[in-house]
Each structure stands twice: as structure tokens, then as C-alpha cells.
Amino acid sequence: MRIRLKGGRVLDPAHGENAVARDVEFVDGRIVAATREKADAEHELGGAVVMAGGIDLHSHIAGGKMNLARLLMQEDRRAHPEPALPGFSGAACGCGGGRAVPTAHATGCRYAELGYTTVFEPAMLGSNARSAHLEMADIPNLDTGAYLVLGNDDFILRLIKAGAPQEEINAYVGWMLKATQAFAIKIVNPGGINAFKFNARKLDLDEANPHYEVTPRTVLTTLIRAVTELGVPHPIHLHGCNLGVPGNDETTLATIAAAEGRRLHLTHLQFHSYGTEGDRRFSSSAARIAAMVNANPNISVDVGQVMFGQTVTASADYMSQYRNRGLASPKKSIGMDIELDAGCGVVPFEYRDRNFVNALQWAIGLELFLLVEDPWRIFLTTDHPNGGPFTTYPHLIRLLMDRDFRNAQLATLNKTAQAHTLLAQITREYSLEEIAILTRAAPARILGLKDKGHLAPGAVADIAVHEENADREAMFSRAKLVFKNGRLIVRDGEVIDLAPGTTHVVRTDFDTAIESKLDTWFDRAVGLKAKHFRLSDGELRGGRGPTVLNCVGGAS
Amino acid sequence: MNSETGAGAPLVVKDVVCGFCGLGCDDLEVEVAGREVRPRASVCPEAARLLRRLDTGAEAGPASDAVYGRARKLLEAARAPVFAGLGADVDGGRAILDLAARHGGVLDHAVSDGLFANYAAAQRTGWLATTLAEVRNHCDVLLVVGEDPSASFGRFFERALPTDPLFAASRQVIVLGGTLGAAARRQLGAAGVTEIAAEDLTAALSALTQMVAGPAPRGTSFGGAAADALEAAAAALKAAAYAVAVWNAAALEDADLIAERATRLVDALNITTRAGVFPLGGRDNIIGINQLLLWRLGYPLRTAIRGETSEHDSALYATEAALKDADLLVWVSAFRPEPPPAFGGPVIVIGHPDTQFATPPEVFIPVGTPGVDHAGTVFRMDAIVSLPLGALRVATLPSVAEAVRRLEPVR
Numbered sequence: 001m002r003i004r005l006k007g008g009r010v011l012d013p014a015h016g017e018n019a020v021a022r023d024v025e026f027v028d029g030r031i032v033a034a035t036r037e038k039a040d041a042e043h044e045l046g047g048a049v050v051m052a053g054g055i056d057l058h059s060h061i062a063g064g065k066m067n068l069a070r071l072l073m074q075e076d077r078r079a080h081p082e083p084a085l086p087g088f089s090g091a092a093c094g095c096g097g098g099r100a101v102p103t104a105h106a107t108g109c110r111y112a113e114l115g116y117t118t119v120f121e122p123a124m125l126g127s128n129a130r131s132a133h134l135e136m137a138d139i140p141n142l143d144t145g146a147y148l149v150l151g152n153d154d155f156i157l158r159l160i161k162a163g164a165p166q167e168e169i170n171a172y173v174g175w176m177l178k179a180t181q182a183f184a185i186k187i188v189n190p191g192g193i194n195a196f197k198f199n200a201r202k203l204d205l206d207e208a209n210p211h212y213e214v215t216p217r218t219v220l221t222t223l224i225r226a227v228t229e230l231g232v233p234h235p236i237h238l239h240g241c242n243l244g245v246p247g248n249d250e251t252t253l254a255t256i257a258a259a260e261g262r263r264l265h266l267t268h269l270q271f272h273s274y275g276t277e278g279d280r281r282f283s284s285s286a287a288r289i290a291a292m293v294n295a296n297p298n299i300s301v302d303v304g305q306v307m308f309g310q311t312v313t314a315s316a317d318y319m320s321q322y323r324n325r326g327l328a329s330p331k332k333s334i335g336m337d338i339e340l341d342a343g344c345g346v347v348p349f350e351y352r353d354r355n356f357v358n359a360l361q362w363a364i365g366l367e368l369f370l371l372v373e374d375p376w377r378i379f380l381t382t383d384h385p386n387g388g389p390f391t392t393y394p395h396l397i398r399l400l401m402d403r404d405f406r407n408a409q410l411a412t413l414n415k416t417a418q419a420h421t422l423l424a425q426i427t428r429e430y431s432l433e434e435i436a437i438l439t440r441a442a443p444a445r446i447l448g449l450k451d452k453g454h455l456a457p458g459a460v461a462d463i464a465v466h467e468e469n470a471d472r473e474a475m476f477s478r479a480k481l482v483f484k485n486g487r488l489i490v491r492d493g494e495v496i497d498l499a500p501g502t503t504h505v506v507r508t509d510f511d512t513a514i515e516s517k518l519d520t521w522f523d524r525a526v527g528l529k530a531k532h533f534r535l536s537d538g539e540l541r542g543g544r545g546p547t548v549l550n551c552v553g554g555a556s
Numbered sequence: 557m558n559s560e561t562g563a564g565a566p567l568v569v570k571d572v573v574c575g576f577c578g579l580g581c582d583d584l585e586v587e588v589a590g591r592e593v594r595p596r597a598s599v600c601p602e603a604a605r606l607l608r609r610l611d612t613g614a615e616a617g618p619a620s621d622a623v624y625g626r627a628r629k630l631l632e633a634a635r636a637p638v639f640a641g642l643g644a645d646v647d648g649g650r651a652i653l654d655l656a657a658r659h660g661g662v663l664d665h666a667v668s669d670g671l672f673a674n675y676a677a678a679q680r681t682g683w684l685a686t687t688l689a690e691v692r693n694h695c696d697v698l699l700v701v702g703e704d705p706s707a708s709f710g711r712f713f714e715r716a717l718p719t720d721p722l723f724a725a726s727r728q729v730i731v732l733g734g735t736l737g738a739a740a741r742r743q744l745g746a747a748g749v750t751e752i753a754a755e756d757l758t759a760a761l762s763a764l765t766q767m768v769a770g771p772a773p774r775g776t777s778f779g780g781a782a783a784d785a786l787e788a789a790a791a792a793l794k795a796a797a798y799a800v801a802v803w804n805a806a807a808l809e810d811a812d813l814i815a816e817r818a819t820r821l822v823d824a825l826n827i828t829t830r831a832g833v834f835p836l837g838g839r840d841n842i843i844g845i846n847q848l849l850l851w852r853l854g855y856p857l858r859t860a861i862r863g864e865t866s867e868h869d870s871a872l873y874a875t876e877a878a879l880k881d882a883d884l885l886v887w888v889s890a891f892r893p894e895p896p897p898a899f900g901g902p903v904i905v906i907g908h909p910d911t912q913f914a915t916p917p918e919v920f921i922p923v924g925t926p927g928v929d930h931a932g933t934v935f936r937m938d939a940i941v942s943l944p945l946g947a948l949r950v951a952t953l954p955s956v957a958e959a960v961r962r963l964e965p966v967r
């Protein structure tokens with residue numbers, strides 16, 4: 001099937017195309033060089049903007065903690081019932097709804113309407129991997145993948161404490177990536193979730209775990225080395241120590257230094273950019289941190305922008321979430337120590353524009369967006385749903401692209417917070433091209449997805465078409481057309497079809513000698529056989545299996 | 557699966573995964589000879605009973621096309637079906653959910669009373685929980701509220717408190733309002749056991765919780781439990797490095813109150829030390845089906861799909877209440893021969909071939925057992941870990957998913 005998009009303006013920053021008037025053609029799900037052959041379908045775009053489908057590299061869309069969040073957020077679910085799906089032929093699809101924690105189906109549909117076609121779940125626990133993959137299989141219209149949470153698991157902390165050689169750590173990481181069908185390694189509060197199980201209430205970068213005497217710095221550098229040597233394309237995806245604690249700016253700066261020039265991704269940086277200046281002992285350190293990010297080309301970040309309104313925070317960082325649970329709104333929360341593996345904490349939260357801290361969090365996020373200079377090293381996220389639901393992205397894009405709009409919003413916020421941010425003085429406005437970098441070209445590059453995030457021949461035909469509109473929020477709220485793998489799934493902002501997605505995983509070489517150790521560990525400590533912990537390919541995507549990226553290791 | 561065969565000898569299958577009670581044992585050993593399955597080792601009485609298959613030649617065979625046709629007619633005629641039992645693996649659950657989405661109807665599981673007693677407490681305040689591997693290695697004081705867990709979860713103590721933990725310096729079990737049987741004692745080995753008798757479990761647990769949270773209530777006994785015994789228990793819990801509270805809501809009166817008190821007790825402990833609740837339950841993959849509903853519909857069990865929307869009400873859409881307004885019961889029970897509840901209207905049973913009926917249902921579609929006849933996924937009681945069940949023999953009956961997919965309208 002050959003489809004041609006005519007008369008669009010192509011925005012493909014990966015190939016330096018900035019609003020180039022050209023046709024885009026694809027055959028059976030792959031982009032091809034434009035031809036004069038008769039197409040099976042042609043769409044006249046009338047100057048609309050054509051981009052690769054959006055890629056979200058950090059959004060909590062699947063796994064046990066999201067179901068716990070759904071349990072806690074029944075009011076949110078009731079307030080956002082199933083939308084009618086005009087054009088979707090068939091009976092009730094039983095697709096669910098919800099805003100802060102939408103159902104699997106609603107996640108796929110709402111993302112598609114915004115022009116996104118690939119989303120990564122950034123905190124999959126190994127012990128919960130099967131469940132996360134079952135859930136991802138029920139997300140239509142999106143390709144997915146998941147980052148495996150490591151660094152709080154007792155197996156690796158034992159290895160590190162025992163002074164195991166790096167090769168053994170690498171073998172374990174390689175085995176775990178394969179066993180859990182993961183795409184990258186995430187570290188959440190390195191060693192801190194584990195330390196909480198031994199009753200530590202905080203753990204700084206150089207503080208020793210009370211049981212293993214291993215520091216977060218060691219966990220971090222050990223795992224950075226592991227993914228580097230295994231050749232995993234995405235660097236360590238780090239949720240650092242001291243999330244949300246005023247004064248964590250120092251930890252964040254020290255963490256960047258700890259990478260010693262090696263690649264490292266700092267996630268939801270906004271939550272880690274807090275100083276202690278002023279009467280309220282809470283201030284923005286965005287400028288200091290952005291300067292350090294600018295000076296260290298090995299560092300990439302996503303923001304985790306706070307958006308006002310009701311949401312729910314769900315994290316593997318039980319240590320931090322336990323600390324924050326007094327702030328829950330409504331007043332209820334869930335915490336869980338999990339399987340010698342990690343943990344989770346789910347705390348409903350409402351960000352209020354009249355609240356000093358919340359308003360300043362909002363400003364800190366925007367300061368980071370505007371002060372980090374290289375659009376290839378910063379990504380557009382709200383840490384869905386932790387800073388706000390992903391459905392607020394169009395509003396966020398307008399805040400970045402439209403200075404008057406941004407300043408008008410700022411003027412309505414808590415007055416003290418306004419006095420504590422330099423946001424009003426920042427003149428930068430993101431260009432459309434920069435938005436395309438943040439939301440598709442750069443994520444594809446940092447994830448190592450060579451056939452995504454661009455529109456050259458050979459790329460997957462995941463394509464979003466948006467009608468030009470000076471109101472950027474309106475422009476990005478409803479895609480004009482979205483193609484998933486060449487199939488038209490959205491027209492005029494409405495989902496008209498459901499396409500099955502795939503799940504991206506990486507595979508590395510590793511020394512299989514680790515397996516007998518793991519068998520013993522699982523038998524004795526975990527109480528579950530390693531072979532039952534492990535997922536087979538057939539368990540993904542309803543038997544269709546994963547899309548595998550084979551890593552080439554050896555670098556160090 | 558590891559297997560050994562000798563000349564003409566039955567096949568010995570090791571590391572069999574068990575999906576019956578929700579504890580998730582995955583080291584069972586069974587003997588398979590033709591259609592016969594005989595449990596051999598690492599099997600609790602419940603699993604032994606449910607795994608054993610004899611080739612009597614009298615097993616129910618697969619349902620005919622005519623039977624499926626009758627079921628389709630009943631479904632099409634129904635205006636308010638109830639899909640209950642729901643004893644199925646995740647794939648079976650998916651098929652049932654699709655069917656319910658097509659026809660509308662209420663979704664509930666056979667053993668959801670316990671689950672919702674726990675949720676009643678949890679949805680008010682939330683809870684701080686733990687999972688099996690943490691209990692195994694961290695727990696130094698285990699509080700059992702009510703009956704011996706081994707009664708419903710045969711290998712509970714062997715699995716939860718093995719004798720060689722990584723971290724726990726000692727093991728102590730405090731049983732409030734119950735006694736441990738011989739099997740439990742055997743599994744516990746050297747762990748210390750304290751049993752505190754109580755007549756009114758809720759009152760006794762309330763007092764214990766209050767003693768932990770402070771200030772201690774005044775009195776010499778609470779709910780029939782001696783105050784000094786409760787005080788000693790409170791002291792042990794507070795001194796624990798990692799205390800865990802378990803109860804089986806399905807076996808308790810006032811289970812919601814017990815869950816609420818236990819949750820509060822664990823909250824209070826966590827202020828100074830570490831603790832977690834570990835609610836027991838999870839029979840016949842109720843947790844897996846509940847998880848599936850949460851990610852597909854955004855609601856737990858006891859949810860009704862009507863037209864294009866769904867709504868949840870834990871009272872209105874409980875099986876018994878929902879049946880009052882129903883005109884069709886679709887009963888699914890693949891793990892065990894559990895007959896449907898009494899119902900005046902037509903009944904479709906998608907069930908275990910050995911099911912005995914007081915009144916024969918309008919439609920009976922025998923299905924294979926997950927973990928015996930076909931592979932499938934089930935969740936453990938903690939809702940975090942799920943397990944791959946394997947097939948032990950060649951299936952002659954369809955799985956729930958296969959049977960239910962045949963109920964979709966023929967095109």
C-alpha cells in the first residue's frame with residue numbers, strides 16, 4: 001500500500017529539514033523516496049506541518065504502580081468517562097478513561113491524538129515486568145518499551161559489596177535486560193529504596209547504605225560502566241537522590257560531576273533543582289544547574305514539568321514518597337517494599353497555582369527548559385503523571401513557544417513565587433523546529449532508534465501532521481492526521497482506527513556463567529525460580545513478540 | 557519444565573507452577589502418565605486435590621457447536637448479564653472482558669469479598685505493604701490476625717518464613733485470635749510462636765494497634781485478650797526491625813475493620829521502624845483479573861459495563877446483589893469444580909469438567925485447567941509478581957479464552 005502526503009511542510013531536524021515543502025511517501029509502513037507512481041491514497045495537506053510521530057522517553061504508562069494509582073484515583077476515573085469514538089466502527093470497545101492515570105486504551109488514544117506514536121515506561125521493576133508487558137500489550141496505537149529499575153536490588157548490592165568484577169555486574173545487567181524484556185536501565189534513588197528497607201530515611205550521594213555500606217555514587221558509576229560496556233544505546237536514566245528535597249541542587253551538581261564525562265541522563269530534573277534560599281528556604285537553582293548541563297555535553301535531561309491541577313505521583317522511590325505522603329491530596333497514599341528488587345509509592349497530589357512551592361516548581365521547570373541551550377539534550381516531559389498528565393503537553397508547548405502567553409500565566413501565580421523566579425526576564429521562545437527536536441528527533445537519537453524520529457527513506461511511517469496555528473496549544477492538541485506504521489489512526493484530532501504497537505527491547509552479549517548464581521539466588525532468597533521470573537518473547541504483545549535492538553558492546 | 561523419563565515410566569515434571577491459592581509456589585513436582593496427573597512433592601493438600609487427574613474415561617468432553625450456539629443465543633437475548641466466578645488466567649480474563657464489553661454486564665470474581673474488605677480500608681487512607689520476598693528475608697516479627705494461614709494457603713510459613721533469611725536476625729510469630737496447626741509448626745521450625753486468645757478479634761486488634769500507636773488504652777483485657785499479652789506483642793512489634801501483618805479477609809468476620817486496624821498498626825510502626833501489611837488472598841487468579849480490569853477499564857472488579865461506559869460500585873455490582881437484577885449468569889470457574897450460585901434465570905457455565913450441579917445449567921462448556929491443560933498467566937496475591945503456568949498434558953478441552961472467543965457472534 002503506497003500512501004502519499006502532498007503539499008505539506010516537512011520538519012525533520014534529523015536531516016536539517018525545516019519546513020521544507022516536499023511530498024512524503026510511504027509503502028507498507030516504511031517511508032520511501034518520493035516517486036511518481038500511482039498511490040493507493042493521497043492526502044492533500046495544504047501547507048500543514050509534517051513531522052515524525054512524537055516519542056516520549058519518560059511517561060509512566062504501565063505496571064503495578066499505575067494500577068495502584070488507578071485504585072486510589074477512582075474519582076478522577078469517574079470524572080473522565082469513556083469518550084465517544086465517532087468513526088470507530090464496532091461495538092463498545094470497553095476502553096476505559098481517566099485523566100491522571102488513564103487506562104491502557106485511553107493512554108494509546110490520547111497520545112495518538114497529540115501526534116505521539118512511541119512512549120517509554122521509565123520504571124519497570126523486574127519483579128513486575130510480566131505485568132507491565134501484559135499491560136503494554138493492551139495499549140493501542142503506540143509502540144512502547146520499558147526501562148528496568150536496577151541499583152536497589154539486593155543481588156547487585158551484594159555483588160558490589162563483595163567487590164565483584166565489573167564483568168560479573170555486566171553479565172547480571174545483560175541477563176536482567178533480557179529476562180525482563182527491557183530497553184534501558186533506570187536507577188531510582190540509587191540504593192536509597194533499598195536503604196529504606198533497613199530503616200534509613202534518606203541517602204545522600206556519598207552516604208553508605210546501612211546494610212551493604214555501598215554508596216549511591218558507587219551504584220551509579222558501576223551501572224554507568226555496565227551499560228557503556230554492554231553497548232546499551234540509552235545512557236543510564238537516573239532519578240537521583242533526594243527527590244523534592246530543598247537543597248537537592250547540590251546533590252544534582254555533584255551527581256553530574258560523578259559521571260566524570262560519561263553519558264548520563266538525569267530525569268525529571270525539575271524535582272532535583274531546589275535550593276534553600278529565601279525566607280521559605282525553597283528556591284530555584286535552575287540557572288546553576290542549567291549552566292552545569294550546558295557545560296557537560298555528556299549530560300542529557302528531561303524536565304518533569306509541573307502542570308497545575310489534580311494528578312497522582314507514582315514512583316519506585318518509596319523512600320521519597322513516604323517522606324512526601326503528608327502532602328497527599330486527597331489524603332491517602334500507598335507504599336510498598338517490593339521483592340528484594342525496589343519499591344513503590346503512590347501519592348495523589350494537586351499542584352495549586354496559588355501555592356508558593358507549586359508555583360515555583362512550575363517556574364523552575366520552565367527556567368530549565370529555557371536555560372538549557374542544546375535542544376538535543378533536553379526532553380519535553382511532565383514525568384506523566386507525576387508533574388501532570390501528558391495531555392497537558394500542548395499547553396506546555398505553548399508556554400515554551402510564546403513568551404507573552406508564558407508571562408501572562410506567570411502573572412496569575414502566587415506572588416511570592418513570582419518574585420523568586422527569573423522567568424519573566426527570559427526572552428527565549430522555542431521555535432517549531434526546536435519542538436520537533438525535543439519531541440521526536442532527539443529522543444530517537446538518545447534511544448538509539450535509527451528508524452524513528454525522522455522522515456527519510458527507511459524510517460518507520462509513524463507520522464504526525466499538524467495544521468499551522470499561531471495558538472500553539474490549539475495546534476498541538478489535535479493532530480490533523482496521524483499514521484502509525486503507515487496506517488491512518490487519527491483524523492482531525494479524533495482516533496479513527498486502532499493499530500497494534502510493538503515493544504522495543506535491547507539484547508546484549510553477556511557471560512551466561514551468571515545463570516547458575518541467579519538460579520541459586522532466586523531459589524533461596526526470592527522464592528521464585530529464575531526461569532519463571534524470566535519472560536519469553538511470546539509473552540509480549542499478545543504473542544507477537546518484541547522488536548529487538550541488538551547492542552554492540554565492548555566500549556568502555 | 558525439567559523432566560525425566562524412564563522406559564515406560566511416568567513422566568516426572570519438576571518446577572510446576574501452581575495457580576490455585578495465590579501464594580505462587582513454582583517448585584511442585586508431579587507425575588504425568590497419559591492423561592493422568594499425580595502430585596509427587598512440594599504440594600500442599602489443596603494443590604494435590606486440584607492437580608490430581610485420573611483417566612476414568614468419564615470426563616466431560618468438549619461442548620458441541622450446538623451448545624455454543626445456545627450460549628450465543630442466550631447472550632444475545634440478555635439485557636443484564638452477570639459475568640461471575642471469573643476463575644481464569646489473564647488471557648481468559650481478556651476474552652471475558654471483551655465479551656462483556658460487547659454485551660454489557662457486570663464483572664465480579666467468586667472470592668472478591670475479601671478483596672473489597674481490604675479495599676474498604678485501603679481506599680480511605682491507603683496502606684503500606686510488602687511482598688513475599690521481602691517477608692522471607694526481612695521479617696523478624698510476623699503478626700497473624702485470625703486463623704492459621706496454612707488452612708487456606710497450605711505452604712504459607714514454608715514460603716514466607718524460611719529458616720535461612722538474608723537479614724532477619726530471628727523469627728517470631730504472634731497469632732492473635734487463632735492457633736497454629738501441626739503443619740504450620742512444622743514449617744516454622746525454630747521460629748518462636750506466641751498465641752493470644754481473643755473472643756472479639758476486632759477489639760483485641762484495636763487495642764494492640766492503640767498500644768503501638770500510643771497512648772495505650774486502659775484495661776486488663778480487650779476483646780477477651782489479656783492486656784499484658786497484648787502489651788508484650790506491641791513491644792515486640794515496636795522492637796522489630798521489619799514487622800509484617802497478615803490476615804485472610806475471606807475467613808474473617810468484620811474483615812474490613814481488621815484490615816483497617818492492621819493498616820493503622822503498620823502505619824504507626826513505620827514512624828520509627830519498618831513494617832508492611834501482607835494481606836492474604838488471591839485464589840483462582842482474582843488478583844490477575846482485578847489487575848486486568850484496572851488497566852483496561854480503570855476500575856477494579858464489581859464493575860458494570862453499560863452501553864459505552866463502565867461504572868464501579870463495590871456493593872451494587874457484587875455477584876449476589878447484581879444477580880437480583882440480572883437476566884443471565886455467565887459463570888466461569890476453570891481452576892476448580894465450583895458450581896455457580898443459585899440463580900432464577902438462565903445460566904451459562906464455562907467451567908471445570910468435574911463440576912457437580914444441583915440444577916443443571918442451560919449451557920455447560922467444560923474447559924481445561926490453567927497449569928494442567930494449558931499455559932497461562934496468573935498473579936500472586938501481592939499483585940506485583942505474576943507467573944507463567946505451563947501445560948502438563950495435551951488438552952482435550954479448550955481454555956477459557958478459546959471457549960469465550962467462540963461465543964462471539966459468527967460472521
Ligand code: SF4
Nearest residue numbers: 574577580581600711
Ligand atoms: S500453597 Fe497455594 S500456591 Fe502453594 S502449592 Fe498450595 S495451592 Fe499451590
Ligand SMILES: [Zn+2]
Nearest residue numbers: 058122383386
Ligand atoms: Zn518518572
